[in-house]
Amino acid sequence: MCGNGVRELHVGEITAVVRTMCMEANYDLPPDVYDALKAGKEAEESPVGKAVFEQLIENADIAKRERVPICQDTGFAIFFVNVGQDVHFVGGSFEEAVNEGVRQGYGDGFLRKSVAEQPAHARRNTKDNTPAIVHTSIVPGDKVEIWMMAKGGGAENMSSLNMLKPAQGWQGMVDAVVGTVSRAGSNPCPPIVLGVGIGGTIEMCTKLAKKALLREVGSVHPDERIAGMEAELLEKVNALGIGPQGLGGTQTCLAVFIEEMPCHIASMPMAVNVQCHAQRHVHTVL
Amino acid sequence: MAARKITTALTDEVVRSLRAGDEVEISGSIYQARDSAHKRLVALIDAGEPLPFELQGAVVYYMGPSPAKPGNVIGSAGPTTSGRMDAYAPLLIEKGLKGMIGKGLRAEPVKQAMVEHKAVYFAATGGAGALLAKRIVANETIAWPELGAEAVARLEVVDFPAIVVMDCHGGDLYAEGRARYAKSV
Numbered sequence: 327m328c329g330n331g332v333r334e335l336h337v338g339e340i341t342a343v344v345r346t347m348c349m350e351a352n353y354d355l356p357p358d359v360y361d362a363l364k365a366g367k368e369a370e371e372s373p374v375g376k377a378v379f380e381q382l383i384e385n386a387d388i389a390k391r392e393r394v395p396i397c398q399d400t401g402f403a404i405f406f407v408n409v410g411q412d413v414h415f416v417g418g419s420f421e422e423a424v425n426e427g428v429r430q431g432y433g434d435g436f437l438r439k440s441v442a443e444q445p446a447h448a449r450r451n452t453k454d455n456t457p458a459i460v461h462t463s464i465v466p467g468d469k470v471e472i473w474m475m476a477k478g479g480g481a482e483n484m485s486s487l488n489m490l491k492p493a494q495g496w497q498g499m500v501d502a503v504v505g506t507v508s509r510a511g512s513n514p515c516p517p518i519v520l521g522v523g524i525g526g527t528i529e530m531c532t533k534l535a536k537k538a539l540l541r542e543v544g545s546v547h548p549d550e551r552i553a554g555m556e557a558e559l560l561e562k563v564n565a566l567g568i569g570p571q572g573l574g575g576t577q578t579c580l581a582v583f584i585e586e587m588p589c590h591i592a593s594m595p596m597a598v599n600v601q602c603h604a605q606r607h608v609h610t611v612l
Numbered sequence: 613m614a615a616r617k618i619t620t621a622l623t624d625e626v627v628r629s630l631r632a633g634d635e636v637e638i639s640g641s642i643y644q645a646r647d648s649a650h651k652r653l654v655a656l657i658d659a660g661e662p663l664p665f666e667l668q669g670a671v672v673y674y675m676g677p678s679p680a681k682p683g684n685v686i687g688s689a690g691p692t693t694s695g696r697m698d699a700y701a702p703l704l705i706e707k708g709l710k711g712m713i714g715k716g717l718r719a720e721p722v723k724q725a726m727v728e729h730k731a732v733y734f735a736a737t738g739g740a741g742a743l744l745a746k747r748i749v750a751n752e753t754i755a756w757p758e759l760g761a762e763a764v765a766r767l768e769v770v771d772f773p774a775i776v777v778m779d780c781h782g783g784d785l786y787a788e789g790r791a792r793y794a795k796s797v
């Protein structure tokens with residue numbers, strides 16, 4: 327701590343913690359998701375669907391025990407970071423420190439490098455899974471709080487941005503969410519988790535949808551109105567019958583999480599971020 | 613229902629006998645190939661050049677593994693989304709490909725080619741890469757190592773678990789399963 331209430335934090339600490347987070351996210355399915363798979367297995371009516379849940383639970387056990395990735399798609403490394411405004415980073419660039427942590431974590435952890443540069447043409451693998459995607463917010467305090475997600479491509483590809491008209495109202499949003507899941511079918515590795523971002527602008531609603539995925543499966547939104555919206559969407563999505571791996575069943579979706587903010591009077595943006603059952607997220611505070 | 617054991621390469625007779633919904637355990641050689649490898653395979657066919665493996669009766673696995681830890685045959689090795697290979701699959705099926713292992717929906721031209729030339733589409737459990745890797749006992753890169761996880765590899769599998777989702781008679785478990793459990797709310 328410096329004299330004027332500013333906390334110095336060496337970026338090497340960021341690198342070290344990010345390295346570990348990348349590996350843990352990919353080896354250890356979070357307890358909330360593991361419990362949701364167990365509950366899903368009990369609730370699933372389809373015998374084939376139940377068998378899929380059994381495989382997923384056994385898979386998570388193997389990955390944890392043997393320190394191997396839950397899924398070979400070890401994802402794009404995505405970070406949400408709340409930086410306390412009394413923190414002063416020293417020793418180099420914060421963002422480069424995050425990338426170095428990703429480089430080390432994906433290299434030392436035998437994780438797949440799944441990032442390609444020049445997307446339209448060369449599509450050359452960057453060979454170290456960088457760059458990471460880093461969303462930072464400046465918040466009061468002198469802590470740095472980091473959430474990391476390993477986001478697979480198959481589910482991300484099934485996501486949607488919907489610039490709706492205000493006249494379409496809530497029903498328009500319901501139709502867009504259900505439509506997104508219906509079109510996705512078996513592709514995003516159901517049972518899925520849905521992050522829904524409502525309001526803001528084109529970039530904010532997609533960011534909110536991603537941020538919504540940081541919530542723990544099984545948690546209930548503190549706002550009763552939003553909790554009701556989430557429950558309605560979950561019921562309607564599960565009524566599609568897509569089921570585990572799309573083979574038919576009652577458990578298509580483990581959870582729907584909504585993040586909401588105000589929007590322009592002319593707009594009603596809504597984004598759906600689809601996440602596979604390997605809902606890999608880790609959290610730490612420095 | 614006990615899984616039916618089948619061995620590669622697949623014959624037309626075996627392909628005809630498989631129906632959407634059948635659980636199988638596959639043993640023998642299968643070929644790892646995904647996006648970039650498919651692009652190159654089709655380019656070779658278009659140029660009239662030989663392929664890195666015998667296509668007749670072959671089963672391809674749409675998969676790009678994570679790196680193998682020391683002492684392991686392969687890293688995690690679950691299926692990737694098959695739809696990205698739809699642009700290439702009909703030609704490969706026409707040239708003798710008999711089986712595809714992946715996950716997710718297929719386009720109409722692929723389904724038509726499967727019916728016309730007798731081929732079968734299996735789904736393995738997406739996101740069960742640590743479990744599926746246990747059924748892969750040998751792994752040899754046979755083409756384009758510079759593609760890394762997208763290289764073509766010959767994999768020896770033993771009792772590799774999969775389910776027939778699309779058969780050569782037009783059967784489609786994705787459509788049938790979903791219709792069975794759909795509810796109106």
